[in-house]
Amino acid sequence: MVWEQVLTDNFVYKTLSTYFHTFEAHVCQAGLKFASEKEAAHFQKMVEGKLMERVQKRMERQKQRQGNRGNSSGINQPHVTSDVESGAPPAQVYVTSVRNNTNKKDKATKGRKKQLTNER
Numbered sequence: 001m002v003w004e005q006v007l008t009d010n011f012v013y014k015t016l017s018t019y020f021h022t023f024e025a026h027v028c029q030a031g032l033k034f035a036s037e038k039e040a041a042h043f044q045k046m047v048e049g050k051l052m053e054r055v056q057k058r059m060e061r062q063k064q065r066q067g068n069r070g071n072s073s074g075i076n077q078p079h080v081t082s083d084v085e086s087g088a089p090p091a092q093v094y095v096t097s098v099r100n101n102t103n104k105k106d107k108a109t110k111g112r113k114k115q116l117t118n119e120r
Contacts, residue, residue, distance in 0.1 A: 013047050
C-alpha cells in the first residue's frame with residue numbers, strides 16, 4: 001500500500017508509542033505501525049525534519065518581507081536590466097496591432113463610380 005500525505009502548515013505528527021505514530025489525514029485519522037522501532041525513529045526524524053524546513057522557510061520569507069518594507073519608496077519594484085551597449089533588442093517587445101477603421105458603408109461603395117445628380 002502506498003500512502004501520500006501533504007504536510008500542511010497545521011500538520012501534527014504524534015508518536016503514541018515507539019512503533020505506532022498517528023496524524024490527521026484529509027478525511028480521517030491515520031496511524032502507522034512500524035515493524036521495528038529503528039525504522040519508526042528514522043521515519044519520525046524525516047517527517048520532523050521536513051516540518052522544520054517549512055518553519056525555517058516561512059521565517060526567512062517573513063524576514064525578507066520585513067526587509068522589503070524598509071525600502072525608501074516603500075514599493076517593491078522589479079529590477080530590470082537591458083543590454084544597451086551591445087545593441088541587442090530588449091527581452092520583451094511590445095507589439096500593437098493596427099486596426100482598419102473602414103466602416104461597412106465605405107466597403108459597399110468601394111469600386112463604384114459616384115453618381116452625379118442635379119438638384120434644382
